[in-house]
Amino acid sequence: MTDWTPELLLGLDERALVEYPILACRVHRQMLDPLLFLAERAACAGFILKVASSYRSFDRQLLIWNNKARGLRPVLNDTGEAIDINTLSARDKVFAILRWSALPGASRHHWGTDIDVYGSAHTDPEYQLQLTLAETQGDGPFAEFHRWLSDELAQGNSDFFRPYAQDRGGIAPEPWHLSYAPLATVFSRQLTQELLREQLEQTDLELKQVVLDNLDEIYSRFICVD
Template identity: 40%
Template sequence: MITKDQILGIDDAHLVTLPNGHQLMPEVAEKFAQMQASAALDGHDLQICSSFRSFDRQLSIWNRKWQGELPLNTLNGTQLNANELSDENKIHAIMLWSALPGASRHHWGTDFDVYDKSKVDLYTAETQGSFELIPEEYEGNGPCAQLSLWLLENAKRFGFYFPYASYRGGVAKEPWHLSYRPIAENIIADFSLRGLSKQLNMANFLGKEAVIPSLSTLFSRYTLNNGTQ
């Protein structure tokens, strides 16, 4: 049973810590290990690059983007000036890539980002570049392209799906983001927008005056990826 504070990323007592330091719910960790072993048999080094993220960490990301201390990028990579945007446009620019604190699926312990570590290590060594966690790295000749194809075919066997498989006017496409459907769908069904609103009101959350009146719409468009299309 997951509590309201755990859903909002305030408490992580429901999670287990993996040897690499990442945190997941116990059932999710077990299913991931099974999927990881299956991927290895087919030559893919399936590893997690991001898992649980606390409310405070997500709040820090949000506030720094709001103030222009972290980049605000469009879908095509153009960088925006946060100081030149209206509050409404700034909200949508942030949420294209980053979730509202308290409304991130990474709070739950059901969601995580993956990559093919061996192929990425080889790719960065050969190109002297860096791994950026962008869709192009999961397509064509990208280092995670073959893993991505494998996951599209096999992830569902272990209960996982891609909540941000395509851009629909909400969150940008994230072919690396997996969610454990059996638990995540129950969390979504039980999610309290009233509880989220209360938490955001109590926090040092920049832009709350513009966000909170539109919370239901923003949650549907971005967290649930219902988008506008």
């Protein structure tokens, strides 16, 4: 049985995490061996799997959200280009931010089960990672790695999956985002709208009232992806 607490679901409990410096990541302890196995499979295929992002706390996600809402951090449109959020209504600001950034308390990165990955075998060491679709497609620097990863996942060689593989009108496609199914599917079911609302109500969140007024739609479009 997988143990969980409300604090773990919300990114407020780090006791289940372990740090793995070689991959520069912090993940749930039950996910480390499967991640190392995936990295070994990648190495056998000629790729060096790297982790761009792993565990992210509630406070870190809150900082990202608030900075975007205040115009201190770029907010992107569907094609990944920065937009001027000052031209948007408060509601449109919320949904524009949600397209690429999770609501604090609702990020899958809170659980230690989700990572953003890329393959670096054929990349200039000076290259600045952007995590854009262009990097994963065509002749993008990580396209070959992602083609291999797609085959690997399709063949069922790991318990990872891409929760944002397709555009369902919520979070934009993120082929680099992997989720460890045996844990993440359990945690996803436990993260209720009521639990999230209770946390947000006591949080200094920019655009909070707009978020709370639209939480039903936000929950169904951006959080319930499994």
